[in-house]
Amino acid sequence: MDNTNDSIVINNINYTLIDLEKDCWIRLVNGAVKGRDPFHLPAVANFSDGDISLRTVVLRKALPEERELRFHTDTRSPKWKALQVNPAISALFYDASARIQLRVKGKAVLYFNDAITVEAWEKTNLSSRRCYLTPFTPSDFSEIPTSGLPPHIEQEEFTLEESEVGKEHFGVVGIKVESIDWVWLNHAGHRRAFFDYVKGEYRWMIP
Numbered sequence: 001m002d003n004t005n006d007s008i009v010i011n012n013i014n015y016t017l018i019d020l021e022k023d024c025w026i027r028l029v030n031g032a033v034k035g036r037d038p039f040h041l042p043a044v045a046n047f048s049d050g051d052i053s054l055r056t057v058v059l060r061k062a063l064p065e066e067r068e069l070r071f072h073t074d075t076r077s078p079k080w081k082a083l084q085v086n087p088a089i090s091a092l093f094y095d096a097s098a099r100i101q102l103r104v105k106g107k108a109v110l111y112f113n114d115a116i117t118v119e120a121w122e123k124t125n126l127s128s129r130r131c132y133l134t135p136f137t138p139s140d141f142s143e144i145p146t147s148g149l150p151p152h153i154e155q156e157e158f159t160l161e162e163s164e165v166g167k168e169h170f171g172v173v174g175i176k177v178e179s180i181d182w183v184w185l186n187h188a189g190h191r192r193a194f195f196d197y198v199k200g201e202y203r204w205m206i207p
C-alpha cells in the first residue's frame with residue numbers, strides 16, 4: 001500500500017511520512033547542538049552479558065545524511081566492551097512539550113584514536129575532560145564515596161595540556177540508525193509512524 005502521500009496536521013502544518021522523517025532529524029540535530037533541548041539527553045540501551053543495560057548520555061552529534069548519532073564515553077566503561085561484543089543499540093528521546101517520542105534502533109560503531117575522536121576531543125571542554133582523567137575503571141565498585149578523581153582534577157585546577165592524557169580513554173560511540181519509531185501524543189488521537197532504513201519503508205502504525 002502506498003500511503004506516503006497521506007498526511008497529518010500538527011500545529012497547522014501538514015506532514016507526510018517523508019516530512020515527518022525529515023522532522024525527526026531536525027529534532028535530533030537540535031538535540032545535539034542545544035544544551036537545553038529535550039532531545040539533548042537520550043536514554044541509550046544495549047545488551048550486556050545477556051542483560052539490558054540502560055543509561056542517560058549527552059547527544060553530541062546528529063548527522064542526517066549519514067543517519068548517525070554520536071555520544072562520548074570512556075573506553076574502559078562496561079558499555080564500550082559490551083558494544084564490541086554486540087553492537088545492537090537503541091536510543092530513546094521524548095520532547096514533553098511537542099509530545100513526540102522517538103525510539104531509535106541501530107548498530108553501534110566505536111571510534112577510538114582516529115580523526116573523529118581527535119576532532120571531538122579537541123572540542124571537549126576542561127569540565128568534560130575530567131571524566132576521562134580518573135586512574136580507575138568507570139563502573140568499578142569503591143570502598144568510599146568518590147569521584148575517582150585526584151583533588152586538583154576535581155577542582156578543575158589543571159591545564160588543557162595536562163588534560164591531554166584523558167584522550168587515551170576517550171571514545172565516540174556512533175549509532176548507525178536503522179529505524180525510527182515516531183509517536184505523537186494528541187488529545188484527538190495519537191499518531192505513529194515507522195521509518196525503516198533497512199527495508200527502505202516508511203509506514204504509519206497504530207499507536
Ligand SMILES: Cc1cc2nc3c(=O)[nH]c(=O)nc-3n(C[C@H](O)[C@H](O)[C@H](O)COP(=O)(O)O)c2cc1C
Pocket residue numbers: 041053054055056057058059071072073074077078079080139
Ligand atoms: C545527564 C547525564 C549525562 C550523561 N552523559 C553521559 C555520556 O555522554 N556518556 C557516558 O558514557 N555517560 C554519561 N552519563 C553517565 C551514564 O548515564 C552512566 O552512568 C555511565 O556511563 C555508566 O554506564 P555503563 O556502566 O553502562 O558504562 C551521563 C549521566 C547523566 C545523568
